[in-house]
Amino acid sequence: xxxxxxxxxxxxxxxxxxxxxxxxxxxxxxxxxxxxxxxxxxxxxxxxxxxxxxxxxxxxxxxxxxxxxxxxxxxxxxxxxxxxxxxxxxxxxxxxxxxxxxxxxxxxxxxxxxxxxxxxxxxxxxxxxxxxxxxxxxxxxx
Amino acid sequence: xxxxxxxxxxxxxxxxxxxxxxxxxxxxxxxxxxxxxxxxxxxxxxxxxxxxxxxxxxxxxxxxxxxxxxxxxxxxxxxxxxxxxxxxxxxxxxxxxxxxxxxxxxxxxxxxxxxxxxxxxxxxxxxxxxxxxxxxxxxxxx
DNA sequence: ATCATTGCAAACACTTTGCATACGC
DNA sequence: GCGTATGCAAAGTGTTTGCAATGAT
Numbered sequence: 001x002x003x004x005x006x007x008x009x010x011x012x013x014x015x016x017x018x019x020x021x022x023x024x025x026x027x028x029x030x031x032x033x034x035x036x037x038x039x040x041x042x043x044x045x046x047x048x049x050x051x052x053x054x055x056x057x058x059x060x061x062x063x064x065x066x067x068x069x070x071x072x073x074x075x076x077x078x079x080x081x082x083x084x085x086x087x088x089x090x091x092x093x094x095x096x097x098x099x100x101x102x103x104x105x106x107x108x109x110x111x112x113x114x115x116x117x118x119x120x121x122x123x124x125x126x127x128x129x130x131x132x133x134x135x136x137x138x139x140x141x142x
Numbered sequence: 143x144x145x146x147x148x149x150x151x152x153x154x155x156x157x158x159x160x161x162x163x164x165x166x167x168x169x170x171x172x173x174x175x176x177x178x179x180x181x182x183x184x185x186x187x188x189x190x191x192x193x194x195x196x197x198x199x200x201x202x203x204x205x206x207x208x209x210x211x212x213x214x215x216x217x218x219x220x221x222x223x224x225x226x227x228x229x230x231x232x233x234x235x236x237x238x239x240x241x242x243x244x245x246x247x248x249x250x251x252x253x254x255x256x257x258x259x260x261x262x263x264x265x266x267x268x269x270x271x272x273x274x275x276x277x278x279x280x281x282x283x284x
Numbered sequence: 285a286t287c288a289t290t291g292c293a294a295a296c297a298c299t300t301t302g303c304a305t306a307c308g309c
Numbered sequence: 310g311c312g313t314a315t316g317c318a319a320a321g322t323g324t325t326t327g328c329a330a331t332g333a334t
Contacts (some may be wrong), residue, residue, distance in 0.1 A: 078221065080220060112271065114236060117254040125276070127273050127274040129270070132270075165315085202314080
């Protein structure tokens with residue numbers, strides 16, 4: 001209980017530091033993202049929180065995640081068609097999606113060597129590396 | 143004229159080699175992809191070909207691109223939400239999308255160094271690198 | 285009292301599906 | 310003639326918009 005209370009305050013600080021006014025919904029959504037590094041979709045977040053706040057609207061989840069994205073608290077991932085996923089991990093890393101079980105996992109990138117001359121006059125805002133394949137767990141089940 | 147005829151035959155060979163039965167629509171869509179390395183969306187392809195074949199249906203464009211994807215003739219790109227783009231270039235390369243003008247350009251990747259141990263037991267089917275930012279042309283216009 | 289946030293319902297955009305027609309060997 | 314390809318219309322899915330109700334300071 002005391003721990004939960006403390007955690008809540010940390011989340012409030014996180015929001016305020018990002019320049020976002022806290023609210024019950026915003027804290028809960030941030031809480032979910034902090035506790036679940038599973039690159040959830042809007043629907044996953046909505047379904048997880050719906051039981052706690054039955055009045056929650058998907059619009060609010062969309063609004064809140066857009067707000068978080070604008071304030072660089074989360075990053076949108078477009079690893080597959082027809083779904084946006086959200087990631088709270090700020091460090092640059094790659095995403096591996098298993099096309100079998102759908103799980104998205106992170107992996108570290110030490111270095112990307114690109115053809116510099118073609119890119120160096122552009123302003124690069126985001127770098128994303130997506131791998132798709134079959135994870136070892138799904139490979140074992142075959 | 144003679145050149146166009148020859149080109150057409152080359153496209154037919156390309157399709158047959160991929161195990162795809164040629165048709166007027168398939169040849170025209172492939173022709174568009176070969177001539178336009180602009181990572182087009184379904185809509186771009188549809189609108190470009192519509193004037194030549196007014197009976198063309200978007201469904202056919204979808205069907206054909208799915209078929210091409212299955213036969214590894216093209217690759218789907220998920221660089222931004224709500225749009226699938228198609229790329230006929232088989233070599234592994236990165237994609238830079240200008241968030242200002244929307245243009246998607248290719249760049250070469252010489253090497254990606256990842257944390258090997260975490261990935262090497264997975265079977266990797268596709269590797270995609272997306273950069274987003276503002277291209278030098280748009281930067282100059284500001 | 286004022287301004288921002290929430291959330292319902294409707295609208296939207298892109299994609300897929302069902303099925304009848306047309307085409308090719 | 311038979312199997313496949315095409316294309317219309319309808320349905321589906323994820324996201325956005327308009328707007329009224331609610332909440333916070």
